[in-house]
Amino acid sequence: MSLVIVGSLAFDSIETPRERRERIVGGSGSYCALAASFFTRPKVVGVVGRDFPEETLSFFRRRGIDLKGVEVKPGKTFFWEGRYGEDPNLRTTLRTELNVFQDFRPRLPESYRRADILFLANIDPDLQEEILNQAKNPRLVAMDTIELWIKTKRRALLEVLRRVDIFFANDQEVKMLTGEVNLIRAGRALLEKGPRWVVVKKGEHGVLVLGRDQVFGLPANPTEAVTDPTGAGDCFAGGFLGSLDRESRVDGRSIRRAAAFGSVMASFAIEDFGLERFRRLKRKEIEERLLVFKKLVRF
C-alpha cells in the first residue's frame, strides 16, 4: 500500500476576522500529506524554493512523509494571501505569487510510479494529466480542483476527470461544473463523466458521497470555533485517502469510513492556523473524534 500526493507546498498569509498570520507554511500537498500521515506513509510530489523552512521538512519526515518527490529550486516558494469573512466559507484571494511553481513540471520519482493510490491535489489540470501518464496502473486515482480551473481549463479538467476514480470538489464547484443546482443531480452528472465516486465537500454542512449505486452523507463536526479554514478540504482528502490506503478493498464500506476519517482530519485542521494543529495531534484524539461523528448521527 502506498499513497502518492501531488500538490503544492506554499507560504500563506491568512487574515481572519480575529487574527492575521504572515507567511506560514501551507499548500494543498502539505495539508493533505500531513493529514494522511496519521494513517499511512504518504509520498509527496511538489516544489519549494530555497526559502522553505528546513524545520518544516524535518517535521514532515518525522511524520513519515517521503519527500523524494519534492524539488528544492532556486527562488521563492509559492505564496498565497487570503482573507476570510465572518462566514468561514467565504474567502477572498488577495494575492498569488507562483514563484518556483511557475514552471514546475512534476515528475514521479521511480520509487513512486507503482503507487497504489495517486492523488492529484489542486494543480493545473494539464499537470495533473502529465502525472497521470507517469504512473503505472495505480489501483486508484483521485483528484481535486478549484474554481479557477473550472473557469479557465474546463476541457483539460474534464479530460483528467474521465480517468480518475474519485473526484473531490466542494458544492460550488460541483454546481459550476455541471450547471445543476441540485447537488444529487450534479453529482450524478459527474459520475457520468468518469469517476466512480464523487465526494462533495460542503464545509459546515458536512460531506456528501455519491457512488454509482449508493449515497452517503455526514454532517460536519459541530464546532463553535473555526480558527483558520485554510486546508480543510486538503486535510479531508488526506484523511480520506490515508484511511483508504490501509484498506484491502475500495467499496461502499471503506469509502464511508474514509469519508468519516476525512471529516475528522478536516475538523482538526481548522482548529488552529496552518499546520499547527497536527504538530500536537494524537492518534487517540482521532479515534475519539470518530466516535463523536458516530454519536452525532446515531438514531
Add this chain to the structure above:
Amino acid sequence: MSLVIVGSLAFDSIETPRERRERIVGGSGSYCALAASFFTRPKVVGVVGRDFPEETLSFFRRRGIDLKGVEVKPGKTFFWEGRYGEDPNLRTTLRTELNVFQDFRPRLPESYRRADILFLANIDPDLQEEILNQAKNPRLVAMDTIELWIKTKRRALLEVLRRVDIFFANDQEVKMLTGEVNLIRAGRALLEKGPRWVVVKKGEHGVLVLGRDQVFGLPANPTEAVTDPTGAGDCFAGGFLGSLDRESRVDGRSIRRAAAFGSVMASFAIEDFGLERFRRLKRKEIEERLLVFKKLVRF
C-alpha cells in the same frame, strides 16, 4: 398522549421553474397535521373561510385529525402566492391575503386544553402567546416562526421563546435572530433564551438538533426531484412531534428518532404539490425511508 397544532389552513398558488398550481390547499397547520397524522391523532386549531373545500376537511378527518378547533368563518380563506427559483431554497412571496386570518383569535377548545404537546406553528407571536396562556401544563411546547416575525415582532417572539421547550427554525432565521454566523454558536445562543432543544432546518443540507448537552445531525434525503418545497418545514415539525407524541419520554433518544421521522415526512412532502403526496402515502413507505436515512449515515 395528544398533540395540538395551531397554524394556518390556506390556499396557495405556487410557481416552480417547471409548473404552476393555482389555489391548492396548504398552510402550516394543514401540512403539519397531515404529517403528524401518520403517527398520532393531532388536533388542529385554525380558521378557514366558507370557500375551503369540504373534501379536504373530510380527508383530514379520515386521517384521524380532530378539527374541533378549526373555525369556519364567513369570508375567504388565507391565501399565499409564491415562486421558487431553480434553487428550491430560494422563494419569493408574490402575494399574501390574510382574509379570515385577519382578525383570527385562536381559542383552544376545552378538549384540547390538556394536550401533552402543544405546537405553535408559524403565526404572529402575540397569538402564539395567547394560545400558550390557554393551555394547561402541557408536557411539551414547541414553536416555529418566520423571518417576518423576527423582523417585525422580535420582542414578542423572544417572549414566547422563553416559554417553549423546542424551537424549530431554519438556518437563516437562527442566524438572523442571534446575529451569529456560526450555526452552533447561534444554536447555543438560542438555548440560553429558553428552549431545551433548538432544531435547525437546513433544507437540502438536512437538520441540526442542539440540546443542552448534545448535538445531533442528519443529512437530507438525497433526492434529484423536488417538485414543490412548500410545507417541508411544517411536515418536518409534524413528523417530529407526531413521533414524539408516541414516546413515553422526551430525551436524546426520542428527540433523535423524532428528527429522523421529521426528515422522512419532509422528504415525502416535496415529492408532489401541496398535500398530494400524503393522499397516497403508506405507513410502510415511511418505515422504508427511515431505513434509507439509517443507511445514508452508517459508517
